[in-house]
Amino acid sequence: MGKATVIPFGPQHPVLPEPLHLDLVVEDEKVVEAIPQIGFVHRGLEKLVETKDYNQFVYVAERICGICAMGHSLGYAETVEQLMGVEVPKRAQYLRVIWHELSRIHSHILWLGLAADAFGFESMFMHCWRLRERVLTLFEKTTGGRVILSVVCVGGVVRDIDDAQMAEVISVLEGITDEYLQIMNTLISDYSVKNRTVGVGYLSHEDALELSMVGPFARASNVNYDVRQFGKGAYGDLSDFQPILSNEGDCYGRVVVRCKEVLQSIDIIKELAAKMPAGDIAVPVKGAPAADAEACNVLEQPRGECYYYARGNGSKYLERMRMRTPTSQNIAGMVKALDGCDFADVNMIVLTIDPCISCTER
């Protein structure tokens, strides 16, 4: 048995998009234990419900994280609507899902670029982020913002997408698809990518269930769970929705699942655009949540299931707002995947959970 050395990984590391610290106990290049630590970007955003009313807090929720901005504003708004018994118009539900799926596309392409950069494929990183720019341009044209969209409100959405803009969205997505397929095929068939990902960070189906993992991280270990299966909102009007699964359980499997989810999101947007109903984009919401009323909600963010909880106190300020984000749920799975890996594979394994530490710490 070799001598055990503790090597600190992070919070500042070139492959980490956000600060995360791991104490890696290493023996002869093998990681025998990984102790995580977070807390570097804790901002106490949940406490702001005390001073921002339930309409204003949408703008705080979407600033929890830049990548998941649309998702958090949507999840928060849905939870408050449930709390107050508000029914959102059908057109608003469709618009929300279209923007949310666009958010999933840009998040996954961002991650693919980071993953490629993690094992030195810098040109792939550039191509991915160049492609992502076209999605951000769509956001800017339809909402006014590239990253923080500020388009969701309690009761609906604040902007509409007219027919001309919707046609442009579909046209851009169709244009992206061919180029994206080239990127995807390079990533999943290139031998050097497979060399760095196949068999690395393996988690069995049983481990994934035991550790209650969520999102593509879990679906790569064949866990058949995606919140979109419940058919809430506009997802219920899709002709068929099946989660993307993989039996691989390793980093390669996670890359494949995310690659295919981008194509699935493009199909979802096309289907909903074709079925878009006419009507209002919001309903007026008056009053305040009742004292001691509480509601919870789940939403499939790009990284997995996100749980939202809200409690009212009779005033326009919520008593409590809580977001349990997917990365925090997957930390235990990440620690398990690091157990016994080569030291050189640590950055790849950490990246394949698609960590969003801003979301985790709020």
Add this chain to the structure above:
Amino acid sequence: MKYTTQFTTIPADSLSETVAACKQRQWRYVQTLAVNGEEGIDLIYSFMDMATGLLENYKVEKLAKGTHMPSITGDFLEAFVWENEIHDLFGINFDGIAIDFHGAFYALATPEPMTVISPAQKAAREKAAKVAAAKAAKEAKAKVGQGAAADDMEAKLAGMDPEKAAKVRAAMEVKAAKAEKEEK
């Protein structure tokens, strides 16, 4: 699989048993959260039945700050994140956390900041309580008013000729039935 949710209150001393039952039923652990209420801190443990889509939220209510609760990381290791967070932000102690940061999970300027009630929150709670009390008083007054009117009518009928009183009672019943029919 259809998504449904429910909230169930459980006593604090039955938490371990409840969590063990969820583990045995192969329910998925979703999260643990804390809420700082007027009468104490509530803990909510959420689990999902993957077969039916039921999201069950078990609530342990009105715990005092500093209360010791058993950790569930023995059954669900991933809960260590929330137990450490709740300890740092709310001051609830969890005994036996698998990965315990002993209060160093978050670097906080104020200890247990989620238990500090800001003046804005206190003012909002007091205003909401006053509004609720005023509404309840108004409703109670309306009920009393209806009761007083009924008593007056009874006194009048008692002083009437019995035949006439019977006719008045019958007319009142018909009127009440008509009003009820119109309401439906």
